[in-house]
Amino acid sequence: MDVTDLSRRFAPSGLVVAGLGFLLTRFTVTLAAYDDPVRFVVGGLVPLALGLGLSAFGVALVVGDFDPAFARTVVAWCVGGATAMLVLVVLTLVGNGTNFAMEPMRSQTYLANFLIGGSVGGALTGVYAGRAARQRRELERQTGRLEMVTRLLRDEVLNAVTVIRGRAEVLRSTHDTDSAAAIERRTDDVATTVENVKHITRDGDALGALDAVRVVPCVRRAVETVRARYPDARVTLDVAVDDDVTVWANPLVEEAVVHLVENAVVYSEAATPLAEVRVTAGRSAVAVSVADDGPGLPERQQDLIEREAVATYADRETGFGLNLVRLLAGSYGGSLSATVDDGTTVTLTLRRADATADDGADALSRRRLALVVAASLAAGGVMGGVVQAAGGGVPIIGALYGATSESVGWVTHEFHSVVFGLTYAALLRAVPSTVDERVRDYGVAVGLAVALWLVAAGLVMPLWLRAVGVAAPLPNLTVATLGGHLCWGVTLAGLYRHGSRWLSE
Template structure:
């Protein structure tokens, strides 16, 4: 019933797990104490008497062993607490039922050799049975949670594969066609070389950017969930802003970033922040493009905001991200926002898209703050 785990995520970690172990251990200690008291007053002069004396010690030993196995189990703190509650609750119920049996016998004028033994024995048997039921219940709940997590992971993999397939079939094909078209026009001298070179370079950068994003998505596909680690997003945001300011000298980039803002993130969080800032610049067709990068923190959340004065994110693209899937007629432009959304979700955060005044948009990454 109880599966032992040798990993770091042992079942007893956390306050809930400690309380659960304490409840089961208390039941074992109480059963043992009951056996000691009974043995001190019960003569052992026949096999039945010996069995009656040894019975509480057997239950106490079983509960003690169960406590050790529970500590090493993979049920998690909540599962361990559930087992502890079942153990104590069933033990109390068994004691009450034993007391009712004693009361009924007394009402019938029947004489019991040891009424206390009946009541305490009922409690001990109830605690042992409660442990077994609690272990089954906790295992059932853990299995359901694991199956739900696997189902969510499968659905996300399907989503990521559909988006990758769309990018490979649609975006890359379109950019390749544009490059080929301008190359043909250059060959036939139907267009000025400067215009053609600029267009070809722009589309080539798009292809390279799509390839890099596809590689990052592949990292997300390689594992069920990226390992969580402490990440300071302040230098990440500052580096992304400096990188964009150097690459696009015509864009005004403002920042309001504190010295430090640690979050519970992953190794791909840096790529998500860079993608967000670059997208704000690349899609900004304003005469005086302006991007503002800010990082704010409260007690539980760190918010990374990227605001621009560009045309804004189309409503259709926002709806695609909210729906969580694409169709042949309704899809987002590229992998950028999908990558940002997936990485932030992996960090137990969320992405909010809003308006930035009369024009432009603001995208906020809400991430769990690290202690």
């Protein structure tokens, strides 16, 4: 298994929000034809900013480190809000006897503005609903911890106490040295169990609750433990990771690997059970995969792993070992996955402690998103100033959305800067880590700036302007716009690069 990272992958569903916000801005500035500045700001500029902001938020959902379930919730509420507002507005207009044919422009503007309001309101409701769902899942995980502690205490501590009591009675009457040794072992077991309960109940999402643990020695000891318990089994180990690689975990990680390997041996139907253990690493994670030749993991277990859920104490058939591993994986900020195909391969993926939080991640963390948005706004301001100083004009960008206005031009220009800034930050994640950091940061920015100059400014924009009735040369490639785009790229790369360093520190 080729492990890259543990971050959330891109969520394409966010494109629905981005597209909806973008399309609804088409008629938001048509009130600019009126001389009343208040009507222009309230009826045109504010809805335009809200719609483009919604579109940028949709792009952020795509490239950001958001839970896919959270993104889908926001998308559903956003579309639902727009649909509900559409039905309400149409019914209101029809009920009032509004003649769409007499005032089509104003009707379209009002409708678009209301739909933007419904979409933004729906998206905000979706954010709230997504956070509530995440809190509910966290409560379920906390309940799982308590259930696991209950089961551990009953199965381990009470059994150990029973053995200790029986051996103590034998020792009292016979002075048996074997009984004394058994009491000592079981007493140590009780102490270990109590220590494990401390780790289970601790919230591992905060790195302060975890330690940097060398994973390879833990896996080797776990494999040797299973080999000693089941001498008839064949347990192989393939390590493609340096011994010094560390992960965020606690002492229970070794016990977790023991349970995975032991399950592979115990549930095999072969005369000589086979368990193949493989350790691989990426830039931000390490994976421990255990493959067996058994009948395959039951659907109940597969469902629990897929939902990252923990079975209740009463659900005895799910197995204690895999339940414990599932709980620990979540506490470590890692993951547990299973593949069933001529046997079962269960993979425990853990965060590397010797990598930065965003190293190798495809998706952007919330702080990185905020950083790139701020850097993009600043870079857009620099570019606009350069273009205007060179004799160009930002207001013409507003014509793409219905009004040749300086305020509309700047709002839409900054929106474009944010969207392409998010694209830049996402492209950085695809560059191999072997590339020099400075070359990567500035090279991607300059390359993207030149591409935008050639395609967006040179071809798309003049074609779009011609489509809305504004004369424009094709292609529209000038030295002034090239200089503006290059200034945008260099400014964006510099601010994002230094901001990223500050976040890492």
